[in-house]
Each structure stands twice: as structure tokens, then as C-alpha cells.
Amino acid sequence: MAVKGAVLGDILGAQFEFDRPKNLDWKNVPLAEGDAIGFTDDTVMTLAIKKALKIGANLVETMVEVGREYPFAGYGGRFFNWINGNNHEPYNSWGNGSAMRTSFVGEFYEDYDEMQKMAEATAVVSHNHPEGIKGAVVTATCIWMARHGKNKQEIYDYVLEQYPKENYEYSIAYSLDEIRPRYKWNESCQGSVPAAMRCFYESTDYESFIRNVFSLECDSDTFGAIAGGVAEEFYGGFGDVDADGLLKKYLTPDLWEILNM
Secondary structure, three states: OHHHHHHHHHHHHHOOOOOOOOOOOOOOOOOOOOOOOOOOHHHHHHHHHHHHHHHOOOHHHHHHHHHHOOOOOOOOHHHHHHHHOOOOOOOOOOEOHHHHOOHHHHHHOOOHHHHHHHHHHHHHOOOOOHHHHHHHHHHHHHHHHHHOOOOHHHHHHHHHHHOOOOOOOOOOOOOHHHHOOOOOOOOEHHHHHHHHHHHHHOOOOHHHHHHHHHOOOOOHHHHHHHHHHHHHHHHOOOOOOOHHHHHHHHOOHHHHHHHOO
16 A cells, blocks of 8 residues: 555654754664654645545645645645645646655556556646656656566666666665765755655665665655655565554544545
8 A cells, every 4th residue: 555655654754854863873763753753744645635536526626625734734835825825826846745745646546657647637736847747757657666566676767767867966876875975955856756766776675665764864754755655565565664553643533534545
């Protein structure tokens, strides 16, 4: 269930989004500890899109409706205005918000072309810049590939085709060892999606994926949301991580209900 992997990735990553210790022992730190942990706007919008697709509701109306129930979830400035204002037109964003909310698309659609078309649709309501659209489509496609038995090399090759080394500073072609010394906190799709997918590529299970995210000084909740669905689908679950226990603990009853629709 990719959406669970994405939401849990958001929750676990949130604790280090803005308050990551410089010398974090990312290999051994408890997965869930401290006051900063909890869901963010990544979860709220992921579940808003799931609700809209499951019940056949208008995408924008549902995103606005659910988003307004959680006004302090951590929306970026322009998206906060998009949610809470009267103007719900796209604003040419390439921010990683389009990628972090699209996991259910990769889970829900069987047809490849339909999946990609809907991933684009979930982006363009606000993030209609080509990089914003690409981030959403790549994320959903990687989840779709993992669900349909594609191996890591096939997923890697697809992401590399979309984010080639010669054009992207944080292409999936760079190892995490190469990225760590130079990575700067980045809220763009192009600075988040390929690096998040590298965290998945170098993992061996869901927990090691999360620890790879912890290893970077990054937008860690969004990295978790972007590639968490890929990791969950690829590994067929969460291993020793008590996903349902953590999700029940940190989600509101309303969000838990949408998650389990």
C-alpha cells in the first residue's frame, strides 16, 4: 500500500526536516522519537488526493476542503494561499509539493498511461511548471513500477533517464556518499525526487530507506513521502517497523479513516 509508505515516510522524516543534529547518528538513531515527529502537509495532501480519487470527487475542491482542516500542517507560502484563498489557479511552481502528494496515483491505477496522466493532473492544479509536473509523474511511475515487479535497476534507469547526470545536480546517478558532503536543503522537485529515489535505490528494506533519508541534510519529510511509497511497494511491507502502530499514533481519526478507505 504505497500511500502508507509515503505517509509513514512523512511522519518519520518530519523530526529532522528543520532540526537535524549536525552529527546525527543516522544509522542507529531511534526511528520515531522526540517532539518534532508528526504528519505534515505532505500527508494531508496525499490523503486529500486519495479521498478525491476513491470517491470520484473534484480534485481541487477536495484538496482545499481537507487542507483547510489542517491550516498549520506546514504548507509553503504560495500553496497556503492556494488552499486558503479564493484563487485556486496554478502558479507555475516546481516545488516538491507536487511529488510528495502523488503516491496514491501510482498505487491506484493499473494502466500505465492512465496513471501518468492522473499524476500530471494532480500536479498541474498548482504546480504546472514542467519540473513540478515531472516530479509528480516520476514519483507515481516509480511506485507503479515497483508494484508491477520491476527491479531496482529498471527503476533506477527510468529515474536516470528523467534526471540525467549532466543536467541535474542531484541526479540518481550520484551515490549517497557523493551527495552527502555537498547536498543543500532543497525544496524543488529536481533537487528532491532523484535524491529521494537514490535513498530507495541504496536501501535493503523500508527502515534502511528511512535511515538513508536521515543521512542527508534534506527536506526529510518530503523525501520520505516521495520515495516511501516506492520502498513499501518494492519490499512488500515495512519489515520490523510497526507501521500501523505509528500511523495510528500520529494521524488524526479523520486522516486515519481516509488512509484506510
